[in-house]
Amino acid sequence: MKQLLILGAGTSGTMMSNHLRKALPKNEWNITIVDNQKTHYYQPGFLFLPFDLYQTEQLKKTVAQFIPKGVNLIQESIDRIDKDNDKVFLQNNTEIHYDILIIATGCDIAPQEIEGMQGDHWYKSIYDFYSFDGAKNLRDKLKTWKGGKLVVHICEMPIKCPVAPLEFAFLADDFFTKKQMRDKVEIIYVTPMSGAFTKPVATKELSYLLDQKNINIVSDFNIEKVDTENSKIIDYGGLEVEYDLLVTVPTNMGDDMIARSGFGDDLNYVPTDKTTLQSKVKENIFVLGDATDLPASKAGSVAHFQADILVENIKLYIAGKPLKELFDGHANCFIETGFGKALLIDFNYNQEPVRGTFPIPGIGPLKLLEETRINHLGKLAFRWIYWNMLIKGKPIPFVSSKMKQGGKLIEEI
Amino acid sequence: MNEKTVAGYCIRCNDQGYLTDLEQWNREIGLEIAEEENITMTDKHWEVIEYLQNQCKQGVAITIRKVGKSGVVDIKQFYQLFPNGPLKKASKIAGIPKPVSCI
Numbered sequence: 001m002k003q004l005l006i007l008g009a010g011t012s013g014t015m016m017s018n019h020l021r022k023a024l025p026k027n028e029w030n031i032t033i034v035d036n037q038k039t040h041y042y043q044p045g046f047l048f049l050p051f052d053l054y055q056t057e058q059l060k061k062t063v064a065q066f067i068p069k070g071v072n073l074i075q076e077s078i079d080r081i082d083k084d085n086d087k088v089f090l091q092n093n094t095e096i097h098y099d100i101l102i103i104a105t106g107c108d109i110a111p112q113e114i115e116g117m118q119g120d121h122w123y124k125s126i127y128d129f130y131s132f133d134g135a136k137n138l139r140d141k142l143k144t145w146k147g148g149k150l151v152v153h154i155c156e157m158p159i160k161c162p163v164a165p166l167e168f169a170f171l172a173d174d175f176f177t178k179k180q181m182r183d184k185v186e187i188i189y190v191t192p193m194s195g196a197f198t199k200p201v202a203t204k205e206l207s208y209l210l211d212q213k214n215i216n217i218v219s220d221f222n223i224e225k226v227d228t229e230n231s232k233i234i235d236y237g238g239l240e241v242e243y244d245l246l247v248t249v250p251t252n253m254g255d256d257m258i259a260r261s262g263f264g265d266d267l268n269y270v271p272t273d274k275t276t277l278q279s280k281v282k283e284n285i286f287v288l289g290d291a292t293d294l295p296a297s298k299a300g301s302v303a304h305f306q307a308d309i310l311v312e313n314i315k316l317y318i319a320g321k322p323l324k325e326l327f328d329g330h331a332n333c334f335i336e337t338g339f340g341k342a343l344l345i346d347f348n349y350n351q352e353p354v355r356g357t358f359p360i361p362g363i364g365p366l367k368l369l370e371e372t373r374i375n376h377l378g379k380l381a382f383r384w385i386y387w388n389m390l391i392k393g394k395p396i397p398f399v400s401s402k403m404k405q406g407g408k409l410i411e412e413i
Numbered sequence: 414m415n416e417k418t419v420a421g422y423c424i425r426c427n428d429q430g431y432l433t434d435l436e437q438w439n440r441e442i443g444l445e446i447a448e449e450e451n452i453t454m455t456d457k458h459w460e461v462i463e464y465l466q467n468q469c470k471q472g473v474a475i476t477i478r479k480v481g482k483s484g485v486v487d488i489k490q491f492y493q494l495f496p497n498g499p500l501k502k503a504s505k506i507a508g509i510p511k512p513v514s515c516i
């Protein structure tokens with residue numbers, strides 16, 4: 001029997017286990033998946049939890065319940081990959097041999113990367129909402145917070161779901177308005193990028209949102225440290241921003257296991273071919289989801305498109321045929337703008353987000369790059385789709401892995 | 414897409430003045446863009462520019478952290494060389510795209 005090993009049973013790993021158990025003959029291929037966590041979190045829900053819009057139970061299910069019959073789940077920490085001998089070592093010293101390896105260990109916050117961030121003030125006046133604990137503690141804080149300077153901050157790029165911090169600022173405006181204390185809260189959005197929006201069309205179409213919601217922006221801010229004594233963040237150029245409540249997106253990093261395996265870039269992301277999803281480490285190692293070093297968005301929807309393509313390429317690899325260069329960087333993300341509305345963006349490596357209709361060209365019902373109520377309903381429906389279709393590897397109607405040009409207002413340049 | 418004349422060369426650029434084709438770049442163009450940005454170029458500046466161009470050619474997304482670990486400069490020095498938004502300024506001088514997010 002041949003062995004296919006999947007590392008990580010989050011969004012990507014779970015999807016791959018479901019796809020591959022159907023695609024590969026049971027009498028030829030054993031499939032094993034490893035994850036040390038017992039709980040599978042619906043991470044997009046971490047955005048809503050601080051505002052008490054979801055209950056914690058809606059965001060948690062067991063890892064095991066989504067792993068199909070015929071796939072062996074091992075709940076143990078991965079220590080390292082020995083690529084030269086096609087082996088993976090677990091923390092309990094077991095070793096697993098593989099013929100094909102899929103890395104799907106994602107990325108996580110690394111607040112320890114910024115001086116002063118994780119000290120005595122962590123979860124007292126400094127919070128993240130990129131982890132379950134962070135989002136839950138922040139919810140409790142916001143219940144009693146009296147107002148002041150709310151700084152919504154990104155430490156450095158890349159981060160998963162790059163629009164989530166902006167959505168957080170929009171939802172905070174909605175939250176404090178409804179609590180009738182918006183006049184007591186100053187919202188400041190601090191980003192290392194050159195603006196809240198960086199692509200030409202989005203900048204043109206969406207910049208009004210910041211004015212409308214009275215959100216101040218500080219751009220080109222690369223944080224060096226947090227001065228907790230004086231409640232300030234300080235950047236390398238000496239610029240300072242004061243806060244009463246700092247909601248930060250810490251540096252995102254791939255798992256240390258990647259570093260221990262002797263590959264990965266300075267943020268532990270695995271070098272990966274942009275279009276085939278084969279690793280640049282070794283030909284029998286493939287990567288998808290947040291663990292890659294690709295210039296695509298780190299999002300569940302992206303992992304979903306990658307999964308379809310990777311199944312195809314793994315079948316070709318097994319058959320000894322050339323891989324297909326199918327992944328185009330396709331991403332599709334809802335952006336909550338508050339007050340029951342949302343935007344939707346659909347883009348890839350080459351095509352920036354533009355206006356149009358989605359998923360059916362010319363019909364919709366969703367509108368691209370425009371605030372609508374139905375887009376907001378789409379974002380809420382995503383939780384159901386995630387638990388019931390996406391991670392189970394069921395196809396989502398009308399939505400294809402490769403981006404469609406149809407229905408988009410693409411200007412010729 | 415715009416065209417403009419920099420240091421006597423006709424180049425293609427976006428509406429913020431970033432070159433859209435690194436092939437069209439040369440040092441004279443870099444020098445003139447640097448002047449517009451009030452930066453006096455030294456050997457150290459050019460070393461950083463060269464590093465950024467090499468990263469760009471390899472298709473690697475450029476970040477402040479990468480520059481800091483490049484061995485060419487640390488982040489503090491990068492700020493001293495290209496004050497106020499070093500990455501976007503250095504990218505402009507280097508003739509490579511400005512780092513962007515997804516929107």
Ligand SMILES: Cc1cc2nc3c(=O)[nH]c(=O)nc-3n(C[C@H](O)[C@H](O)[C@H](O)COP(=O)(O)OP(=O)(O)OC[C@H]3O[C@@H](n4cnc5c(N)ncnc54)[C@H](O)[C@@H]3O)c2cc1C
Pocket residue numbers: 007008009010011012013034035036037042043044045046047076077078079104105106107129130131160161164255257288289290291298299300301302303333334
């Ligand atoms: C606040 C927030 C909002 C988001 N909103 C959206 C959204 O609206 N739409 C969208 O599409 N995406 C969104 N995302 C992104 C999405 O959740 C991720 O892109 C997606 O979960 C990535 O899947 P993955 O499988 O690559 O990583 P993960 O789902 O994070 O899975 C990685 C798994 O690997 C395991 N693992 C790692 N290292 C080890 C080890 N050493 N040993 C054992 N196991 C290990 C972990 O336990 C984990 O289960 C959001 C994310 C956040 C944080």
